[in-house]
Amino acid sequence: MTAPYATNPSRTRLKVAVTRKLPETVETRMSELFDVVLREDDRRMSREEISVAMRDCDVLVPTVTDMIDANMLAQAGERLKLIANYGAGVDHIDVHSARQRGILVTNTPGVVTEDTADMALALILAVTRRLPEGMAEMQAGRWSGWSPTSHLGGRVGGRRLGILGMGRIGQAVARRANAFGMQIHYHNRRRLRPEIEAELQPTYWESLDQMVSRMDILSINAPHTPSTFHLMNARRLKLMKPSAVIVNTSRGEVIDENALTRMLRAGEIAGAGLDVFEHGHEINPRLRELPNVVLLPHMGSATVEGRAEMGEKVIINIKTFADGHRPPDQVLPNSF
Template sequence: MSAADPARVRLKVTVTRRLPEAVETRMAELFDLSLNHEDRKMTREQLVAAMQDSDVIVPTVTDRIDANMLAQAGERLKLVANYGAGVDHIDVQSARQRGILVSNTPGVVTEDTADMTMALILAVTRRIPEGLAEMQAGRWQGWAPTAHLGGRVGGRRLGILGMGRIGQAVARRANVFGMQVHYHNRRRLRTETERELQATYWESLDQMLARMDIISVNAPHTPSTFHLLNARRLKLLKPTAVVINTSRGEVIDENALTRMLRAGEIAGAGLDVFEHGHEINPRLRELPNVALLPHMGSATIEGRIEMGEKVLINIKTFADGHRPPDLVVPSML
């Protein structure tokens, strides 16, 4: 059925998780909308059934859509309009081979995620989780000159791994806090951008890691970035270094990181994402020098509504017979 056919019925759109009410209301006005009212992660079988019964499916980062599932989708599915910027959970290549388009929502969560990165930097370097735990447990005995001594962030060397939109937003914030900004990226930034961000480029990731006080992971998960911070590279870090990750958990070897934190070979970590989703290494949970968050980097009402608006535009543009503005193609990955 052509999207330009005036006699067509409204597109059947299935959303895998609940979205902000304003977004769902607008979707229901425009499309034949199916919602996951229980708001629980759908099983593979449920996702396949949804794809077979929909023109468009709107998944989130927790919905893994692989080649086998796409092979079962049938002829109806034409667009996977992802609610989120990252698409490593979707086999984009297989989708394109089957004539299924994939879109995402880039740029929306940049500022929110950069804010959370700075929050984690401050939380770990100033030992905020330890202070909170002490207060909540009623153990605080009063102020003392040597109690809860953290470190000053001003003057510290911040190494940003991945200098895209979010990495650059982190760099701008770090400059305000008086940090020295360094970065490693697949491609070096333009000279004027480096000058604006006061950022020093390192072609060698290994050399950068060995010299930084704080490492901020802001790289997407791709085959080339899986375990980019493996055991060998983590051992390059100074014992006083701190690791922050608000990007994708798979970029870090979580077991190796946990071992080194437990052994005191790394001073601390602030993690908003984990290698195995919500299944977090229990030994990691026990550590006092670690701040763990439940993937909150993009969790602002403003950001989530803007993400929904981008999804709406992508679907509506497709329904009108045009290329979605945020179309993802394999060469981009």
């Protein structure tokens, strides 16, 4: 592969269009290296705005909030040769259509592993120990003093934690859960290598149904793909014990949100901790009303360090591409 501007010696820097406002350090470095078009505010770009940007840039830097589908790619200019996604997930990008048009796609894998695992454990503790209920009582000034029977949650030590999706993040969750004395179980499309199982000491379940029915806590750590859409559907959710808790820090589409809401309202599942939602920021209003649910605004990767590292990976991918080499984090169709 040759540099995309090699046939035009007068063009010395790639033109890069960014769809969202990024950390200042990332924007500064991009400006030093590329002819970059940055966002003045953090407003989401419309489809039309993104389409216009795609017609006049060499590289597009989108985020998870930007849907880059086949129709949009069909309107892209001949100049666009790289979509350098700011984030690990690429289910919002039609990678196959991009490939057909000769557009490479890259992402930022591995950066948010530890941060997201931290958030999964935080949600497990928040739900099982009823932290939001206690906070709400304190903030409203309703607390009248300690009582032996008030705010009783559950001990996490000794509980069975089922991890659905045992990739980087799932394994990081397992390491943290081991420190809390939890029993680790997992379901994955492929069993872990023996040396990883020796380290984490998990129990592997080939049958997701059987695992789900026996767990005290279920942590969702699977990507959104056609095969994982509503993987936790109404039938599978009904297999969970009424005392069980479900936590999701991966993709909202993996869970049937309406079915989950119904079961939480009916007491058929004890609680849920959700950092992602099936319809983005449009959350089922009935879900917001439930006291046994902890809802967060997609904060799993929201650390200063993590967002800066994501930006560094984006820059490395663009710079490597500009130098005529294959970007280190290139995503291939059907590879995620």
